[in-house]
Amino acid sequence: MSETPAPKGKGTVFVRVEVCKGCSYCIDFCPAKCLAFSKEFNAKGYHYPVLAKPEACVGCDMCGLYCPDFAIFGIRVKDLEKAKTK
Ligand code: SF4
Ligand code: SF4
Numbered sequence: 069m070s071e072t073p074a075p076k077g078k079g080t081v082f083v084r085v086e087v088c089k090g091c092s093y094c095i096d097f098c099p100a101k102c103l104a105f106s107k108e109f110n111a112k113g114y115h116y117p118v119l120a121k122p123e124a125c126v127g128c129d130m131c132g133l134y135c136p137d138f139a140i141f142g143i144r145v146k147d148l149e150k151a152k153t154k
Contacts, residue, residue: 075145077102079127081119087139090114094131094140100124103131 081103088110094117095103104120117140119125127144135141143151 075125075148076122077125077127077145079125079142079144080122080148081117081125081131081140081142083116083118084139085110085116086112087137088112088114088116089137089139090116091136093134093136097134098131099128100126 089112090105092105095105100121102119102121102124103117105115106118108115110116117131125142127142127147129142132138132141
């Protein structure tokens with residue numbers, strides 16, 4: 069699972085890199101257009117999404133809703149902070 073180290077926007081994403089099959093749905097359906105494919109490949113040989121414009125992510129989880137493999141999810145930073153304090 070990879071996360072953008074320090075969220076710069078209202079949201080961030082977590083990616084299960086090795087589960088991703090590079091279909092690009094998450095990138096295509098992100099309303100903020102803040103995802104892009106990695107330069108690297110995962111073990112299956114696919115590029116996976118990375119948060120290319122972290123300041124633009126709002127944590128809406130549209131990426132997660134469209135991912136057929138549950139390989140990505142988005143979360144609002146304030147919800148993430150709440151979850152960490154529990
Ligand atoms: S959480 Fe929303 S804004 Fe952030 S990458 Fe996913 S779809 Fe885009
Ligand atoms: S929608 Fe899911 S499987 Fe497709 S590229 Fe995005 S994270 Fe990978």
